[in-house]
Amino acid sequence: MNPPELREAIGPALAFVDLLGIAVFAFSGALLAAEKRQTLVTFIFFAVVTGVGGGTVRDLLIGAPVFWIHRNSVIFICLAAALIAWAAPSGLWKGRALVWADAVGLAAYSAYGAAKGLAFGAAPLPAIGMGVLTACLGGIIRDVLAGEPSILMRAELYVTAAALSAALTVALIAAGLPMALAAGIAAAAGFALRGGAIRYGWRLPSYGR
């Protein structure tokens, strides 16, 4: 498919992924605010930045209109995530539920970002970069703002899983698969890798060690 066809295909096939990714990431931002004992306003700020940060930078880079400016729904989801995190009993999010939800968001969002990159004319390597950015940048900005060491500086397989999902999306679309199928297979592979990292503690080797 060429860019305009891809742009057509992206709407119905992957719109739900967008909202899922936003909700999960917004929620993870609000939970960091909770950990830091912040105010509701900071909950909202972190939810918005984490929820839309990666996709926003992607849209600026590929020259697309920023996806949340012309509708209320995206910011509304972020507000709702912040309010739920604020109001719910804090014990509720202990355990691994959020880590797994984040893994789903990571895998799906990186496939989506790579596909959207191609749809707006990015070359293959930059399109893979767009997928990684979409999935990872919101969390990185969140961590920098909170003064936390970012996911970037940990040896966990996180950015790597996003890169696998994004690269497979680009490769499978280049191989002629329909976008939704390509993105689905790629997201499943990225999720499997991230899931293995969560379950079995898979890590990348660090330099010089």
Added chain:
Amino acid sequence: MNPPELREAIGPALAFVDLLGIAVFAFSGALLAAEKRQTLVTFIFFAVVTGVGGGTVRDLLIGAPVFWIHRNSVIFICLAAALIAWAAPSGLWKGRALVWADAVGLAAYSAYGAAKGLAFGAAPLPAIGMGVLTACLGGIIRDVLAGEPSILMRAELYVTAAALSAALTVALIAAGLPMALAAGIAAAAGFALRGGAIRYGWRLPSYGR
């Protein structure tokens, strides 16, 4: 009013707010450089980043031409703020004068940012976000660059005052008020809230406390 009419109305009515906000924020950036015993070049960098940071991100997000690229005046104001902060006796800025000037800038700039967001077609919730960004982001970037805890992480009513001013601007324009009147009322309310926070130490409750 619809977006093109808003865009028309924004010019004469609110242009001075732009310059006031830039000058105040640029100055606060230069003063942080002074506190950190930096060089003149760092004074200038901080003045520029703090003065134009929020409005720059707003313009990128709403798809407007970045407001300071095609004229010299904005960068000139930032340079002047840096030089004044560098040359003036440092005792001059002790006390509360700058905090109050910052409160004026915060209230006016968030009203202006929300109005400009609407004028470029942003939906109401994102337009409120544009107001908050315009008023707060420059200072946040300044604090992150300097390695300071950002205003975001303090319980003071700061972002909240910007949000009030931006939300009122959007609500009053939706209610049919002329833009300058809407922005004026909204900025006054935001300034009153921020002023109360400065004067009486009003704070938001923190999570779990």
Added chain:
Amino acid sequence: MNPPELREAIGPALAFVDLLGIAVFAFSGALLAAEKRQTLVTFIFFAVVTGVGGGTVRDLLIGAPVFWIHRNSVIFICLAAALIAWAAPSGLWKGRALVWADAVGLAAYSAYGAAKGLAFGAAPLPAIGMGVLTACLGGIIRDVLAGEPSILMRAELYVTAAALSAALTVALIAAGLPMALAAGIAAAAGFALRGGAIRYGWRLPSYGR
């Protein structure tokens, strides 16, 4: 020359500077990842962010298409820099070679950034800012992400050398010199200043000391 002529002139004359700057900065990003004992994925992320960060923000600000989105070569150079830094014996980069390569990149890249700013219609002062950004921002983002004190907070003549190179480029083009000559003279001056700072420890005075 007017902006369209400048845009014409920039292609053949200065394209190699682009690639040199990207390679040097990408490599310096990867070396910081090595110092921090990071994984290969982090090497790549740092190489890309440092290599393209400054030019990316410049292109967004001046409204140019982001320079690395529509071709594979730029990201490919960053990947190669990351892999070389990962694979080569770490003793190889001890000493001053990289500092001098960075000085070449700094001087050339700030001249290039200022010229590209003018070519897209920036006024003179903002165009100088574009040159400084192009040369310095990638490294600043790299340092913030790694939790290092950024070059901004050191008294070394670094940003100053970029500012000299960018300002001379703008002044000489305004004086009627052909772009390649203007940029060449300006870059040589910026390199001389930065070189003096490396060789003789030239510093700027800090505030209040």
